[in-house]
Amino acid sequence: MTDPMPEHDEVFAVAAGAAAAVRSGHARWLTLRAMPGMGRTTLLEETVRRETADGAMAARVVHCTSAESTYPFSLVRRLLPDAGQDVPFTEQPPADEQHTFHRLGARLERIARRQPLLLAVDDLHDADEVSRRWLGYLARRPAGLPVLLLSTECLTRPALALPEAHGTSVLLRPLSDSAVARLARRAGYEAGCGAGDAATALCVRAGAGNPTLVRALLADFADLAKLSDPSTLCGGTEPAGLREHPTGPIRPPRPIPSVVHLHRYRETIARWVTERMDLVARRLCLTLAVGAVGVVGAVGGAGFVGVRDNAHITGPAGADDGSASPGTVRPTSYTAPSGPGLLSQVAAIYPGVRVPAPGSAYLAGLARLFADPLTGEAVLAASDPADLADLHLRFARLLHEQGAPATAVAAHLLHLDRPAEVWMSQCLEDAADALRDAGRPRPAAHLLRRALHGPLTPAHRATLSLRLGALELLHCSDSGVRQLRAALELHTDAAARAAVAPALGQALAAQGRTGLAVQVLHRESMDVDSTELARVLQSVSALIAAHDAVAWRDAVARMRELVSCVPTAIEPLVRALVMEYDAGAGRLSSAEAVRYILPRLSAQVHPQIRTGWLGSAATLLQWADRTQDALALADAWLPPPPAFPDLSDAGLQCLVSVRAEAALMTGDFRRVLAENDPLLKARTAQGLPMPHIVSMVALARFELGWHSAAWRLLAVPRAEHTDSSWEWNELRYARGLLHLDEGDWQAALDAFLACGTGQRARDFVSPVATPWRSGAAHALVGLGRPAQARELAEEDLGHARAWGTPRTVGRALRAHAAALGGRRGLEALSESVALLRTAPAPVELIESLTDLGRARIDAGNGRKGRADLREAHALAVRLLVPGGRTEGHARQVHGAGAQHRQASADQGGGGHESRAGAGRLVRLTEKALRAGAARVTRPAASAGEALSPAERRIVRLAAQGQTNAQIGDALHLARRTVETHLTHAYRKLGVSRRTQLVGRLKGTTGLLDTDSHHG
Known part of the structure; x- marks a missing residue:
């Protein structure tokens, strides 16, 4: 080893000074101390080489081994090989030992008088105790003995006490x-x-x-x-x-x-632990390793936070920002040890173990060595599993007794075969609660699975199975259902089973097995003795039946029979479900729904239907444009992020859907993502599909301009063709909106009609949830079929007026205007804008304002039209500014677009994306403003003459309703070429979209060949 030698010049300088003193006739000692692997042997050998190079000093070098540590005088015998029988082979009484030490010292002095002597002893800590005592005796002899005792010792072993007056100990520093x-x-x-x-x-x-x-x-x-x-x-x-x-x-x-x-x-560290350290040092290293690695054996790639990380769970992945969320386990009297702080507890874990003194070189060396988890992992890999289990048990018991957070205790309990005592199962439960509240359901579920192996009563086991089933629904719905079924079967009491059955029913319905869910609840309702409890199960069954078209219709019929005789504590949910059906069937107005709901929100209801009633009430309030009231209910009953709601509770699932859709309706797209994106990311392919939440998140991304990210969510194939749940209709409607934005009219029409088919199967004709007729009308206009569009738009408008909220009517009026065109269309748009100004409907208002501005410009009123477009643009920009949403007319917002550009960077996508930072509505209004500013009205007779032959052919097909892809196939052109020709043609004709082509080209010879099938 030559590279690090320059960093040890001071060691060689001290050694040279000691050697010089010895050559002058004064005894000296020098000890090199360091952690294993620091190069003690190399430095000792280099020092010997340097000090004996000129022949002025003789050297005797011995490398001690632990194998000889039990043989008395073994080191002495190797240092004085010529002493022969003068060196005993056994320990002696103190007096005899002192006589032997003196005789051997005198022999060494005679040798040193002939030539100064360097006794080099490597790994002195491995020497036998008698020889160590003899070296101590030599170091304490009076000056005049020309001997330099050069030794090395490991910091993990006790040092030999030598007189400081005659020598020094040098600590080898780590490499820089x-x-x-x-x-x-x-x-x-x-x-x-x-x-x-x-x-x-x-x-x-x-x-x-x-x-x-x-x-x-x-x-x-x-x-x-x-x-x-x-x-x-x-x-x-x-x-x-x-x-x-x-x-x-x-x-x-x-x-x-x-x-x-x-x-x-790994092998180097393993060798140190198993061969070079004594029991005390091994236990210290093992203790540090367990703490340094944190929680070994993380579940599913999501590690827990253990002792090393202060054992606090306050956010995703155990982040601790100092603000504990509700339910967080954080005893204020406990401070979890970390790093070297663990050593202060070693004595409690291993009574009798020598703990290094604070600030000692030993402690500093251990802290440096275990600063990286790799070291701890290597120590654990080299350790005996039985020793590890014993240490984890000791740690867990000590932390539990000290009042540590349950997560810190559970980190060690995970390494035991099973929780053998009641307190262990309880700690695992408490830790699972903390992880669940931190938005980490998968590791929480793992802890509950371990807790189930503990000594539990049947009732407690059933409760844990219920909680575990709810947690597992996200990442494995089949496993969750099995746990919920086990919880149900563990109960023998009918009332207890009635409390569990709704959770199993909701899980089955969310899987698309609504028929089986209804059967489970019907069976349990027949087994209970209490009429009220039976009605509770019947009403919850009706709520869950909403996931199946046939079961929903039958359930509502039963609710109508019960509404007049049901107990007062259950009546709100029964009536609310009937009202949901009537609202969808067009038999109820929003005013009637609000008049019933609001006074009853504070009424006492049966505990088992409370969340179901609130979920149904919030749904009706959201449909009635009372979005703030709906959000208030959801916020009051749903756990705040990052905690996830209980997906086995049908009412809470309703509230999750209401919270997401109400936020989307009010233009709070980032809130939709913040509250629901983590839920979808925690879900796996085997978890619950949650198509409604998928739709809301996709639409929020779509509105923010992240088109590809929205499609990635919506394009995931699921069992939508065999499941008649209302949630899949929401997904089809969302797909239609994205196709509409792309100008893919036929795909949009197909999606909207598929949504309509699903809604009609449920007798849901109202546009309050999925206005598919309005969407289909826009698609039909794009396809050049205004007559069919007008028919659908008028039907939607009739149902919207029956419900009677500004949002639904204003939205339907916009579709009606697109189908009508001309003066009547302009009047419909004016009415739409006037209504939407009174509603919390910023998205619909911006869309109607944009269409109104375009229509006014087309009608020759450019000044008013551009004013409408500028207002729409200001509103669109404000929606993208955090805290900038408004429910009424918005003034121009200068420079707000730049703020949004930065905020959208994390969701990029590729493919059909808006420009950086522009949401869909900003892009829409900016395009309309550019077209409105550059609009040039040409006489109809000159329109065709302005087009090139290629443009005339493409415009003719576009006016007939063909898509860009169809035009490209017909004319053997690339889609990009078709788009380029259409853009040039639009500019020449003074139009901004395909729907205006028919009206613009009427009377132009040779351009329009109408086909009857296009309407």
């Missing part, structure tokens, strides 16, 4: 970062390149300045670089040294997933 970098460069990792910097960073952090560890890491890197298929190493966790590198997660030449693949590094 620059020395480590030099070693890395010699191994081929140059600074300034990604791989070299990353390898050096890992060596600095995981090597802890230890030459042996640094060289082991570099050797492991070289082995990894030789692998022909490095992809086999990519399944582990990226080392901390790479994760935290300032330039980002740059990797060495080959991926280094975990300590498993760093063979030399």
Whole structure:
């Protein structure tokens, strides 16, 4: 070892000074102390070479081994091989030992008088105790003995007490970062390149300045670089040294997933722990390893927060920002130990273990060594599983007794075969609650599964199974249903079963198995003795039946029979469900619904129907444009983020849907994402499909201009063709809106008609939820079929007026105006805008204002039209500014678009995306403003003459209702070419969209060939 020698010049200087004193006839001792692997042996040998090079000093070098530590005088015998029988083979009484020490000392003095002597003893901590005492005797002899005692000792072992007056102890410092970098460069990792910097960073952090560890890491890197298929190493966790590198997660030449693949590094540490450390040091290292790694055995890639990370769960992935969310386990009297702080508890965990003194070099060395998790992982890999289990049990019991957070205790209980005592199961439960409230259902479910193996009563086991089933629905709905079914079967009491049955029913319905869900609830309602409890189950069954068209119709019929005789505590839910059906069937006005709902929100209801009643009430309030009231109910009963709602509660699921849709309706697109994106990200392919939440999140992304991200959600194939749940109709409607924005009229029409088919099967004709007729009308206008569009728009408008809210009527009027065109269309748009100004409907208002502005410009009233467009643009920009939403007329907002550009960077996409920072409505209004400012009205007779032959052919087909793709196929042109010709033609004709072509080209000879099937 030559590279790090310059960093130890001071060691050689001290040794040279001591040697000079010895050559002058004064005895000296020098001890080199360090952690394992720091190069003590190399430094000792180099010192011996330097001090004996000129022949002025003789040397006797001995390397001690633990194998000889039990044989008395074994070190002395090797230092004085010519002493023969003067060196005993057994321990002696104190008086005889002192006589022997004196006789051997005198022999050594005679040797040293002939030539100064350097006694070099490596690993003195492994020497036998008698020989150590004899060396101490020599060091205390009077000056005049020309002997230099040079020894090395490991910091993890007790030091030999020697008189400070005659010598000194030198602590070997770790290698500096620059020395480590030099070693890395010699191994081929140059600074300034990604791989070299990353390898050096890992060596600095995981090597802890230890030459042996640094060289082991570099050797492991070289082995990894030789692998022909490095992809086999990519399944582990990226080392901390790479994760935290300032330039980002740059990797060495080959991926280094975990300590498993760093063979030399792992074996070096394992050798130190098993061969070079005594029991005390091993236990200290094992204790630190358990704390340094945090919680070993993380579930599903989402690790828990353990002792090392203060054991607090206050947010996603255990983030601790100092503000605990509701339900967080955070005893204020407890401060979890971390790093070296764990040593203060070692004595309690292992009574009798010698704890290093605070500030000692030993403590500092351990802290530096265990600063990186790789070290702890290597120690654990080399440890006996039985020792590990014992340590985790000791840790868990100690932390539990000290009042540590349940998550800290559970981190250790996970390593036991099973929770053998009641307190263990309770800690696992409490930790699961904390993780659930932190928005981490999967690890929470793992903890509950472990808790179920504990000593539980049947009732307690049933309760845990119920909670576990609710948590598992997100990532494996089949497993969740099994747990809920087990919870139901564990109960023998009919009332207890009645409390569990609705959760199982809701889970089954969310899976698309509504018929089975209704059967379960019907069976349980027949088994209960209480009439009121039977009515509770029947009303909850009706709520769940909404996921199936046939079951919903039958359930509402039963509710109509019950409404006059049901108990008062159940009547609100029964009547609300009937009102939901009547509202969808067009038999109820919004005013009637609000008059019934609002006074009863504070009424006492049966506890088992409370969330169902509130979910149904919130749905009706949202439909009635009382979005703030609906959001208030949802916020009051749903857990705040990051916690997820109980998906086995049908009422809470309703409130989740209401919260998402109400936020979308009021233009709060970022709130939709903030509250629901985590829910969808936590869901797996085997979890509940949740098509309504998928639709709301997709539409929020769509409105923010993230078109591709929206399609990625909506394009996921699910079992929508066999499931008649209302949620799939919402998904079809959302797809239609995206197709409409793309100008793919036929695909939009197909999606809207599919939505309509699903809604009619449920007798849902009102446009209050999914105004599919209005959407289809816009698509038909785009296809050049205004007559069919007018028919659908008029039907939608009639149902909208029956419900009677400004949003539904204003939205239907806009579709009606698109189908009518001309003066009547302009009047319909004016009425639409006037109505929407009174409603919390910013999206619909912006769309109607934009259409009104265009229509006025087309009618020759450019001044008013451009004023409408400017107002629409200001409203659109304000929607994208955090806190900038408004429910009425908005003034011009200057510079707000730039603020949104930055906010949209994280959702990019590619494909059909808006320009950076522009949401859909901003893009829509800006396009209309540009077209309105550049509009040039030409006489109809000159319109055709302005077009080139290619443009005339394309415009003719477009006016007939063909899509760009169809035109390209017919004329053998690329779609991009078709779009370019249409853009030029629009500019020449003074139109801004395809729907205006027919009216613009009427009377132009040869351009319009009308076909009867286009209406």
